[in-house]
Amino acid sequence: MSDEKRPDEDLGYIPASPVKRTLAWIGLSYMVIIVALTTYYFFTGTTLGNLGPLLTVPGLIGLGILSLVSHHSSGRPGKVPAILLAVVCWALALATLPIGIAGLLSNFGG
Secondary structure, eight states, rough: OOOOOTTTTTOOOOOHHHHHHHHHHHHHHHHHHHHHHHHHHHHHHHOOOOHHHHHHHHHHHHHHHHHHHHHHHHHOOOOHHHHHHHHHHHHHHHHHHHHHHHHHHHTTTO
């Protein structure tokens, strides 16, 4: 009896939800940024400043995608709020990107 498996005990592989996978991709993008910043510091001995706006861009893009994925997988938020949130997040990311790039380039000026 101990060698037999009960049907309710063996759940097998249960993949992560789409929302969790989306959050993992957002986290992965921030990990790549942190590794790049750390590597730059180790090779040059200086840190990069004025990166706040640039560091918000992956989070804003990810939040927009997350709202759409959440709507698609669970139905919450509704279709219109999910689309509006995604559009607002992506518009903010688009508006913030030039400011962030200017902040990044200010580190390399004379």
